[in-house]
Amino acid sequence: MSKLVLSIDCGTQSLKALTFDENGNLIDMCKVEYPQTYVSPKPGWAEQDLEVYETSLSKACRTLFERGRVRPEEILAISVTSQRDTCVFLAEDGRALKRAILWLDQRMAQYDAKLPLHFKIGFKIVGMEKAAMISSKKCKANWVRQNEPEIWKETHKFLLLSGWFNYLLTGKFVDSIASQIGHIPFNYKKQTWADPKMDFHPYLFPIDRNKLPELVPPGTVLGGLTREASKLTGLKEGTPVIASGSDKGCETLGAGCIEESMACASLGTTTTLQITSEKYLEPIKFMPSYPAVIPGKFNPEVEIFRGFWMVTWFKEQFAAVEAQIARERNVSTEEVLEELLLQTEPGSFGLILQPYWGAGLKQPEARGAIVGFGDVHNRAYLYRSIIEGLAYALRDAAEKIEKVSKTAIEKVVATGGGSRSNMVCQILSDVLNRKVLRTHVYEAAGLGSAIVSFCGLGFYKSFEEAISKMVRYVHECDPNPERTSLYEKLYQNVYKRLYPRLRPLYRAMQRITNYPEM
Numbered sequence: 001m002s003k004l005v006l007s008i009d010c011g012t013q014s015l016k017a018l019t020f021d022e023n024g025n026l027i028d029m030c031k032v033e034y035p036q037t038y039v040s041p042k043p044g045w046a047e048q049d050l051e052v053y054e055t056s057l058s059k060a061c062r063t064l065f066e067r068g069r070v071r072p073e074e075i076l077a078i079s080v081t082s083q084r085d086t087c088v089f090l091a092e093d094g095r096a097l098k099r100a101i102l103w104l105d106q107r108m109a110q111y112d113a114k115l116p117l118h119f120k121i122g123f124k125i126v127g128m129e130k131a132a133m134i135s136s137k138k139c140k141a142n143w144v145r146q147n148e149p150e151i152w153k154e155t156h157k158f159l160l161l162s163g164w165f166n167y168l169l170t171g172k173f174v175d176s177i178a179s180q181i182g183h184i185p186f187n188y189k190k191q192t193w194a195d196p197k198m199d200f201h202p203y204l205f206p207i208d209r210n211k212l213p214e215l216v217p218p219g220t221v222l223g224g225l226t227r228e229a230s231k232l233t234g235l236k237e238g239t240p241v242i243a244s245g246s247d248k249g250c251e252t253l254g255a256g257c258i259e260e261s262m263a264c265a266s267l268g269t270t271t272t273l274q275i276t277s278e279k280y281l282e283p284i285k286f287m288p289s290y291p292a293v294i295p296g297k298f299n300p301e302v303e304i305f306r307g308f309w310m311v312t313w314f315k316e317q318f319a320a321v322e323a324q325i326a327r328e329r330n331v332s333t334e335e336v337l338e339e340l341l342l343q344t345e346p347g348s349f350g351l352i353l354q355p356y357w358g359a360g361l362k363q364p365e366a367r368g369a370i371v372g373f374g375d376v377h378n379r380a381y382l383y384r385s386i387i388e389g390l391a392y393a394l395r396d397a398a399e400k401i402e403k404v405s406k407t408a409i410e411k412v413v414a415t416g417g418g419s420r421s422n423m424v425c426q427i428l429s430d431v432l433n434r435k436v437l438r439t440h441v442y443e444a445a446g447l448g449s450a451i452v453s454f455c456g457l458g459f460y461k462s463f464e465e466a467i468s469k470m471v472r473y474v475h476e477c478d479p480n481p482e483r484t485s486l487y488e489k490l491y492q493n494v495y496k497r498l499y500p501r502l503r504p505l506y507r508a509m510q511r512i513t514n515y516p517e518m
Contacts, residue, residue, distance in 0.1 A: 002027070003459065004074045006061075006235070007449040009247065010053060010082040010161060012104065012269045013037050013312075017060035018443055019070045020450035022459055024470030026441045030064040032056040039099060044106035044517060047099035050088065053161070054168065054232070061233040072235050077457055078225065079244040080165040081449040085182035087140045088164040092156040098148070100161060101140040103182075103270075104358075108517045109142035119200045131286040134364055136204040139183035145206075158211045160184070162246070166213075168232075169241045170223035173213040178245030178293045180215065188288035189280050191296070217295040218245050219456035242456040245293035248272050248301065250448030253293045255413035255439060256471040258464065263401065263409045264444075265394055265428065265436075267418025271307025271355075273397035274299045275405065283400040293452055294463045300404065302397030305358030308418045310386050311337075313357070318379050334421065340380040341387065341423040346430065346483045347490055348381045349374065353389030354498045365510040369502055372494075387424055388487075391431035392495040398432060413437045413473075415444035422475075429477035431487045438475040447471070 002021040009016040018029040034056060038046040065072050085103040090096060101107075111133050115123075123129045136142060145152040159167065160182055163175035180186045185202040187194040193212060194201035216222065224238035244250060251274075252264040258276045266272045280289045281300040289298040306313075315323065315333050322336040329336070351373060356366035370385060398409050412434050418424050419438055429436040441447055451466045460466035510516060 003076055003454075004070060005450050005453040005457075006075045006078045007244075007446040007453070008057060008060075008078065008080040008165065009443065009446045009449065010057075010080065010165065011247065012083050012102070015053065015056040015060055016443065016446060017057070017064045018446035018450070019064065019075070020447060020470075022454055022469070024440070024447060024450070024472065026443060026447070028064060028067060028069040029443065029446070030060045030067075032060045032063075038102050038104060042107075044515070046102040046104035046106075048086075048102055049099050050096045050164065053100075053165075057165075057168075058232045061235065065234050075235055075239060077221075077240040077242050077453045078169065078233075078235065079242040079449045079453045079456075080162060080169070081244045081247050081250040081445050082160075082162045082165060082179070084160070084179075084246045084248065086161040087182070088159045088161060089144065089151060089155045090157045090159065090164070090167075091154055094167065097151045097154055098144075100164075101144075105140065106358075106516055107140075107143055108137040109139060109146055111137050112142075112146070113203050113206075115200065115203045119203065123200075128286055132200070132204055135183060139205045141183070141205060141207050155211060157213065158207055159213055162244075163213045166222055166241065166243075169225055169229045171226045172223050174216060174222050174243075175213045176218050176220070176243035176245055177215050177295070178218045178243075178249050178291045181246050181290050184212075188290065191291045216243050218243050218293045218452050219295070221456060240457070242453045244449040244452045246290070247445045248274055249290065249293045249299050250446075250452070251415045251444040252276060252299055252448070253451055253463070253467070254444035254446070254448030254471065255415050256467050256473075257413055258294065258467060260405045260407040261410045263398065263412050265412050265414050265419075266416045267308050267390075267414055267424065268416035269307060269309045269312075271304040271390055271394065271416075271418075272301050273394050273401065273412075274301040275401055275409070277405060279405075281401075281404045283397070283404050293448060300401055302400050304355055304390060304393045304397075306355070307390060308416065310355060310357055310390070311418065314383055314386055318382065334417075337383055338421055338423055340383050341421075341427075343380050344384040346427075347486050348372075348385045348388060349376050350490075350494075351377050351381050351385040352490065352494050352498065353385040354495070354502070355386070355389045355393050356499075363499065364516065365503070365506045366499065367506050367509065369498060371498065387427050388431065389495075391428050391487075392491050394428065395432050395491055396496070398434075409434065411435050411437055413439065415439070415442070417442075422477075425475070426477045426480075429479045430483040431491065433479045433484045433488070435479070436477045437473045440472040440474045
């Protein structure tokens with residue numbers, strides 16, 4: 001009889017309940033789309049009612065069990081992997097004091113960090129002053145402290161979304177080390193809460209230690225499912241809840257990328273390129289190397305903030321025809337969009353997209369750009385330019401990671417929604433000039449979380465052994481030399497030059513419109 005675990009994958013647009021066996025087979029899953037991705041009280045703000053996540057969790061689990069392929073009593077453990085840097089404010093009785101503030105939120109706090117003199121001098125010497133200021137302003141706890149002081153005063157626990165799910169399931173304020181990715185007083189090198197005597201993070205993110213959860217290594221049993229959580233999910237009371245990790249970290253694990261020569265390209269709402277390393281590395285200066293789901297290791301990463309969200313943006317703004325065709329055929333809109341890619345030429349006749357639909361730490365004023373329009377271009381080429389632009393950004397990410405790791409990335413494993421497309425994977429391979437692989441399941445984050453559960457339950461002696469049993473590659477793309485040559489010229493001669501030349505204009509736009517918020 002197969003051994004089963006349940007993975008909860010809470011994303012930006014949906015929540016999934018997935019059951020895996022000890023061989024990495026996805027036995028069944030249920031996906032629940034949120035009524036709306038987020039609430040936006042003001043332009044650039046992004047919030048979500050916690051009730052949406054709670055209701056989606058209940059619906060996903062109960063629908064899964066009602067289908068009958070999986071029974072609640074077969075589930076040996078449950079683990080949660082979730083979106084990163086989404087913040088929750090709870091009162092002492094566990095009540096939500098306000099909607100969760102999502103990672104997408106662009107509001108800015110006032111910079112009021114009270115840094116000791118030695119940190120100020122150190123920042124000035126290494127050129128970190130601006131990066132520190134931006135990070136502090138992006139901290140949602142700082143914004144609430146300044147703008148909603150009554151809520152901050154009543155906040156008993158400040159949690160990332162992963163910690164809130166763990167509280168919902170176990171009644172305990174405890175979270176995984178591998179989920180601590182956000183604007184929080186966390187020491188990424190030591191993988192623990194920061195000590196104000198030794199670390200600057202508590203000054204940029206002044207959150208009292210008693211407001212933060214207890215941290216434990218991935219694979220730790222956090223506790224048993226409470227009676228209330230049992231009623232919510234349909235699972236047995238007392239079912240072990242296991243500390244997992246962030247969605248991107250679990251994807252990297254579920255992709256089998258545990259060496260520096262293999263990178264995970266997560267083609268999701270946020271697109272990232274990530275490796276696993278025993279060393280703390282910063283591919284982008286002052287951007288930390290995140291804690292990996294394998295205890296004690298790191299996930300150096302480069303992020304394209306809005307990433308494959310741009311496909312959703314394209315569908316909403318330009319793909320009404322394809323959406324109608326998809327409804328008539330009873331297929332997804334993405335399947336019809338695949339046909340658009342087949343109708344276009346590599347390089348898009350010089351139509352180049354710079355995918356900065358959301359600004360990053362090093363490009364706070366950045367915006368997206370599309371250059372090179374001509375009368376040959378139509379919606380199909382606009383769509384292709386989005387895919388190629390994201391691939392160029394991942395190529396740039398690979399170069400940044402290789403520079404600090406001193407190790408060539410030989411293979412890339414594509415995960416996330418974008419990896420379902422054969423054409424997307426092939427374009428990625430041609431632009432990167434590397435072999436691109438795909439695993440036997442698209443749900444790599446859920447699989448990674450399941451791997452953690454089985455390791456935590458003692459089924460496998462190591463993560464390496466678990467990966468050898470649970471991860472398989474079923475599709476690969478090799479770069480086409482002719483297309484790779486074309487992309488190389490466009491990447492070196494056009495794409496890499498776009499941002500430096502457009503940056504002064506972006507800064508002017510930001511000054512004039514205060515968007516993105518400064």
